[in-house]
Amino acid sequence: MRTKEKLVVVGNGMASLRFLERLTERAPGRFDITVVGAEPVAAYNRVLLSSLLGGEVDEAACGFRGLDWYAEHGIRLITGAPVTAIDRAKATVHVGDTFVTGYDHLVLAVGSLPIRLPLPGGDLPGVITFRDFADVTTIRKAAVEHARAIVIGGGLLGLEAAVGLARLGVDTTLLHVMDRVMERQLDHTAARLVKAAMEERGVKMLLSANTACIEGHGRVERLLLKDGTVLPADLVVMSVGIKPSTALAAACGLEIGRGIKVDDRMATSDPRVFALGECAEHRGVSYGLVEPAYEQAEVLSRCLLGEDAAYTGTSLATSLKVSGLPVFSAGVVDTPDGAEAIVLHDATAGLYRKLTIQDGRLAGAVFVGDISEQARCKDLIRTGAPLAPHDRDDLMFGTPAPSPAKTSLAA
Structure with a gap:
């Protein structure tokens, strides 16, 4: 054998x-x-x-x-x-x-x-990361009634941590050093919709917020921003990558x-x-x-089984729910020079769609609220196939339902 x-x-x-x-x-x-x-x-x-x-x-x-x-x-x-x-x-x-x-x-x-920012006071008890089961347990223990939590980081994991804390009834503030959340996946308009959804769920949002240090006697008590703002805190969650x-x-x-x-x-x-x-x-x-x-x-x-296989890289696409809001992003996010942007935006409905087209091909797509055409977008971006005449309308408004088959009246 x-x-x-x-x-x-x-x-x-x-x-x-x-x-x-x-x-x-x-x-x-x-x-x-x-x-x-x-x-x-x-x-x-x-x-x-x-x-x-x-x-x-x-x-x-x-x-x-x-x-x-x-x-x-x-x-x-x-x-x-x-x-x-x-x-x-x-x-x-x-x-x-x-x-x-x-x-x-x-x-x-x-x-x-998880990356921990090398901040003064960053090693105080009560300053933690959010990455695994153990972190969830630690956060829950710290998230007592009337606790004040600050989440540093406006990427996906930071947003998720903030929403989770808010669901626990914790007074939660999210800080992000950039002027929009999820800047690698969302343009400014899409990011504003996500920010609004976060605020509706009880999360305070501070953008362009650069942390200077964390202070406290024996454990975290406050966080100071570089502009001098002082934020009381019983818990600081670092989620910066x-x-x-x-x-x-x-x-x-x-x-x-x-x-x-x-x-x-x-x-x-x-x-x-x-x-x-x-x-x-x-x-x-x-x-x-x-x-x-x-x-x-x-x-x-x-x-490992001797087959001829090769990994050549992945064309990144993000499909997720941020605070209950469906979000999809693939390809370029901000429209480059010489490209065309097609935009559908209904702020009241929380709906946003942007297609970025360059040289007759789909270079990027950002959807918020309705992401039903994501599969087709991913395929077009990955293959680089030229857009068909109907693709713009189909991707923006949805593929029309097929016409019902005609019934023959012939005897």
């Missing part, structure tokens, strides 16, 4: 699980698989963290696969135990202080780390850029070691989104 190849996966997040699902679908029982996750629970949906914080769902609803799924697929799952070292010469992985396992193939899916987790890979001598460098097969500088998801850097780009991680997982599962 052929000896199974040993596959070790470090990390048990969304990218790791998608890779395991695809691999076991294609070749059940092919590998002897060990998965090591630092968190005490199996992979869960980080997208639901704000809903968990706000009490809309519980931890069980955030889970993907039960422990029985791993067992049924012959996957050895180790949770709550970080990998402490990788010995590439011996092809071994050290888990904690005592457990060592060998590998034929090693996959690093170690994700990313993420950075790839590279320490483990760097310590074992793999090539590192911003993330762990990989080729089109998701292989690192060591052909037996692969990386995917938020920790990986492909062609100079580190993606912090789920869609690229899933595409990378698909490619890696095929490559």
Whole structure:
């Protein structure tokens, strides 16, 4: 009987699980698989963290696969135990202080780390990040009645943290250093609609707000802006972005850029070691989104089975709900010189659509309120196909329903 190849996966997040699902679908029982996750629970949906914080769902609803799924697929799952070292010469992985396992193939899916601003007072108790189950628990403990919370960061995760806190009844203020929220995904008009939706849900919004320091005796008590504004605070949540987790890979001598460098097969500088998801850097780009991680997982599962597959990058598109408001963004956000912008805007209805057209092709789309044409937009932007005569109207107002088939009256 052929000896199974040993596959070790470090990390048990969304990218790791998608890779395991695809691999076991294609070749059940092919590998002897060990998965090591630092968190005490199996992979869960980080997208639901704000809903968990706000009490809309519980931890069980955030889970993907039960422990029985791993067992049924012959996957050895180790949770709550970080990998402490990788010995590439011996092809071994050290888990904690005592457990060592060998590998034929090693996959690093170690994700990313939340960025903490190097602010004076940034290490005070009560200054936290928002990234995992443990952060949700910490925030809930701090979010007592009459608490005042400040969220730093107007990206998606910051908005979600602020909405979650507001749902708990906490006096919540969101600070963002830019003049609009989600500036990478939204133009000014779309961002104003999202800001209004946040304010309707009880979140105070301060834009162009640059934090100077955090102060307090023994724990956070206030936050000072560079313009001199003083904001009382019992809790400060930093949500200003993420950075790839590279320490483990760097310590074992793999090539590192911003993330762990990989080729089109998701292989690192060591052909037996692969990386995917938020920790990986492909062609100079580190993606912090789920869609690229899933595409990378698909490619890696095929490559490990000897198939001819290559990851060539992801054309980024964002489709989500911000404070209950559907939002879609793909391609360019702000209209470049020489391009044409087609805009539909109904502020009362909270509806906004903008198509950016350049050289007869769709270069970008931003929708708020109704995102029903998102799939067609993504396809046109990714392929670069010329727009058909009817595409402008269809993308802006929706594809007309097909005419009912005519019934023949012939005898």
